Structure formats: C-alpha cells, structure tokens
Amino acid sequence: ETGVTQTPRHLVMGMTNKKSLKCEQHLGHNAMYWYKQSAKKPLELMFVYSLEERVENNSVPSRFSPECPNSSHLFLHLHTLQPEDSALYLCASSQARGGSETQYFGPGTRLLVL
C-alpha cells in the first residue's frame, strides 16, 4: 500500500452505536490530521497529532475521540453521534508540523448517522 489509506470507506451507524475509523500513512510522515468535510463547506480541522502527541483540538464534541498509537496510524472513535455528524471524514499526513510541508489526504470515510 502506498500513500494514505482509510477504512472503512463507507459507514452507516445508528446514534447509539460505537464505531472507529482507521487511517494509515505509508509516507514516513510525523504529523497526522482528521478533517470533517460537509457539502459546500470548507474543510474543518478536527484534530492534529505531531510526533504522536495531540497538538490541536478545535472544540470538537467529546463524542469524537482520536487515538494515535504511533506515527503511522490514527484512529477516530465514534459514539452516540448525531445525524448532523454525517459527512466525509478525511485523514491527512505531512512531513512536519509548522513547516511548509504539503498535507497528503486519504480517500475518506463517508459516514451516515441515522
């Protein structure tokens, strides 16, 4: 596998379910990101990890819980979500946080909350 991969690609869940999104990067990067993308809206940065340490949490509801066990893997744990959380969730990675390095994105998980 090359680049940034995400699983699952599609997810339908009820408001009482617990699920996890997985991201893996094969680029040797040391920063990883979770974004939320809703239709016709700018990408919303949710979480940033640099060297496996969370460096940013943009007032995301606690029903979203990130986990970064190492520099290649990133998870987003979901529980008791709301229908308005339905969106495309994108993972990205970059070589350095604070430099001019480009972010590379995974294909995203399309989430539908019923």
Added chain:
Amino acid sequence: GQNIDQPTEMTATEGAIVQINCTYQTSGFNGLFWYQQHAGEAPTFLSYNVLDGLEEKGRFSSFLSRSKGYSYLLLKELQMKDSASYLCAVRDSNYQLIWGAGTKLIIKP
C-alpha cells in the same frame, strides 16, 4: 475572523482556459495551496505559492499576490477529467491551514 473566498461553481468548455480566483483574509501568511478533489475522492495537491508571482506546472499554473490577498489557479487546454472541485487553502501565522469551500468546475464538451 479568517476567511477564504472562491466562487462556488464555474463552467468551461473542453479545450478552453479557465481561471479560478481565491481571495483571503488571514492572520498572517505562510503559503497558499491549491488542491483538486474529484467527487468521492481524496483532495490531491496541485500547487504551493509562498512568494508573489506565477508558478507553472504543465497545464496548471498558480499565481499569488500577497499584497492583494489574492491567488488564482489557471487551467489550460481543459480536459473532461479536469471536472472536479478545486480547493484553496492558506497557511496562517500559526501554521494552520484555512480552507475555502471549494470551486466546482464543470467541463462541457
């Protein structure tokens, strides 16, 4: 507040040229990015400008004027596969990326 403005949608003809504009108001400036995103796919990196002027990369060029808070992406010899959304993003003084909502480009034969 910080803001990135770009047109919501544009239409162009195959073989023609199109210019997608992006204006920004941010807390500081540390570079501007353009990404392409096909429907249902990941955004992919197109270009990066940090100094004023034009950067050319094949059929795509990107221009930056920091004094005007303005950039454009120029696509030449349009092909049907260029139908996609084009995202403008600015890195602010805290090195955080501020994103525009994207411009959906429709190419007609």
